[in-house]
Structure formats: structure tokens, C-alpha cells
Amino acid sequence: MKITQIRNATIVVEYANKKFLIDPMLAEKGTYPSFPGTIRQDQNNPSVSLPTSVDDIISGVDAVIVTHLHLDHFDEAAQRLLPKNIKMFVQNEDAKEVQNTGFQNVEVLTKDTVFEGIQLVKTRGEHGRGEELLKLMGEVCGVVFKHPSEKILYVAGDTVWYEGVQEELDTHKPDIIVVNGGDNQFIEYGSLIMGKKDIYEVHKAAPNAKVISVHMEAVNHWTLSREELKNFSKEKGFSINILVPEDGESYTF
Structure with a gap:
């Protein structure tokens, strides 16, 4: 298994000889305005450049996983630049929207999705705390990767620490955990994803796992x-x- 941090929540996972691109935000630095109701309103998104070319990022990708459709996880550049026949895994009703952007090979993640012998398990998440914020942010997911030749990988997606994450850890007992850890916030509502205390709770719940924190220092909030x-x-x-x-x-594991 090899995990490469690209930028923000965008990572490449090479797992059981397949290459997955997760939550692609592929625009050039400063393409989009800042997110409303957040700090650094003078800073456009993304706030940093990609570390390599888009061609390098998407070359050889076998499948794309989009945990939800917020701009910083699946942007207009990704919609334009990714091949329209590439395998796309999404959650629930997001499939219709992704298909409407021209992608032809879209599959909804479930608890028992299998791709090229790799089990992909859709996991729960909560994109913030409080009923009003959760309604505003909408449904999100993560994914667990399983294969006999690999360690178990849990990509948590845009979620805070809550009992659902605890249950996923207890159920799947991952060896490697990727968390979105920039503590991005709305001024009015607070945290949208994990902060340092959330990440510490993940560690305490899975003390033998390696935790990788991504989604940091790349969008204005x-x-x-x-x-x-x-x-x-x-x-x-x-x-x-x-x-x-x-x-x-x-990182290689």
C-alpha cells in the first residue's frame, strides 16, 4: 500500500496493485472564491498549488472515489480533466449529479462493494456537529479498503469524531487511518472536520494504528x-x- 498526499483531501491510494484517486480537487491555485461565513475571506481557493502536474496525478488511475460533492472534494477542474469513462465510486444520490457531468461508469458505494478483488466498504460520517449544521453540510461518507494481501485502510472523509467513527474503528480494526484534520470551520457553527482533539480520540480508539492527517492548509477555512x-x-x-x-x-506500508 502506498498513500500519497496530493493537496487538501485529495490523495492517491495504491492498493492491491490498483490506483485510486480520492476526492479530486484539481484546479489551479486561487481559482475559486473563499467559502462564505469563514475566516480568510481575502484568500481564494485552493490556497496552494498542486505539488505535481494533473497528468501525473491522474495517470494510471483505475478508479476515483468521491466521498461527497463539495467543491474541495470534487471540483469543476476534476469534472473537466478526468476521463469520462473512468470508474467512479460515489455515495447515494450523488451518482445522479456525477452522471449529469458526463461520467459514464458510476457506481454507488455500499457495505459490500468489490472492485478488482478489493472490498470497498462505505462508512458513515458527520460533517460537523449539531442538527442545523449537519443539514446544511449534507450527507458524507468514508471508505474502508480490504484485501488479503494488504493491511486494512480506513479513509474517514469529512467527519468529526463521534460514535459513528468509533463504531467503524471497532468493526473494521484498520491498520492505517486517514483523517481529514484541518479543523476547517464556519464562524457561526464551528468545526466541520476533525481538529486535534478529534484526532487524539481516533488514536485512543485505535492505539496500534497509524493515523495520517490530510485536508490541511489548502483551503481558506x-x-x-x-x-x-x-x-x-x-x-x-x-x-x-x-x-x-x-x-x-x-508513505508505503
Whole structure:
């Protein structure tokens, strides 16, 4: 297994000899306006450039997984640049919207999806806290990868720590966990994804797993920096269990 951080929530997972592109945001730096109701309203998105060319990112991709349709997970550039016949895995009603953008090979993730011998298990998530915010943000998902030749991988997606994540950890017992950890926030509602305390809860629930924190410092509403997370993990004594990649950095397990 090889996991490469591209930018924001966009990662490449090479697993059981297949290459997956997850949550592609492929636009050039500064293409989109800042998210309303958030900090840094003077900063366009994405706030950093891709670490490599789009051609390098999408070359050889066997399937794309889109955990939900927010701009920073599936943007106009991805819709334009990805081959329309590529295999796409999405959640529920998102399939119709993805098909409407021209993609022809779209499948809805379930609890027992199989792709080229790899089991893909759709997992739950909550994109913030509180009924009003959850309604505003809509449904999201994550995915667990399983194959006899590989360690178990859990990509949590845009979720905060809550009992649903605990249940996914208890059920699947992943060896590697990718969390979206920038603590991105709306000023009025608070956190939309995991902050440092959420990530610490993930570690405590799966103390033997390696946790990789992505979705950091790439769109205007982040509040948790890589450096702060690294320092916090040292203070709490779990720095050996957490990886905080720079854009373009890869890990092999």
C-alpha cells in the first residue's frame, strides 16, 4: 500500500496493485472564491498549488472515489480533466449529479462493494456537529479498503469524531487511518472536520494504528496547522502514531 498526499483531501491510494484517486480537487491555485461565513475571506481557493502536474496525478488511475460533492472534494477542474469513462465510486444520490457531468461508469458505494478483488466498504460520517449544521453540510461518507494481501485502510472523509467513527474503528480494526484534520470551520457553527482533539480520540480508539492527517492548509477555512498538530501529538505522547504529510509526500506500508 502506498498513500500519497496530493493537496487538501485529495490523495492517491495504491492498493492491491490498483490506483485510486480520492476526492479530486484539481484546479489551479486561487481559482475559486473563499467559502462564505469563514475566516480568510481575502484568500481564494485552493490556497496552494498542486505539488505535481494533473497528468501525473491522474495517470494510471483505475478508479476515483468521491466521498461527497463539495467543491474541495470534487471540483469543476476534476469534472473537466478526468476521463469520462473512468470508474467512479460515489455515495447515494450523488451518482445522479456525477452522471449529469458526463461520467459514464458510476457506481454507488455500499457495505459490500468489490472492485478488482478489493472490498470497498462505505462508512458513515458527520460533517460537523449539531442538527442545523449537519443539514446544511449534507450527507458524507468514508471508505474502508480490504484485501488479503494488504493491511486494512480506513479513509474517514469529512467527519468529526463521534460514535459513528468509533463504531467503524471497532468493526473494521484498520491498520492505517486517514483523517481529514484541518479543523476547517464556519464562524457561526464551528468545526466541520476533525481538529486535534478529534484526532487524539481516533488514536485512543485505535492505539496500534497509524493515523495520517490530510485536508490541511489548502483551503481558506482551515484552523489547525500541520505544525500545531505535530506539537500537540508530542504533548499527548502519540507522535510516533501520527503522520502529517506535506503535499506531494508518500508513505508505503
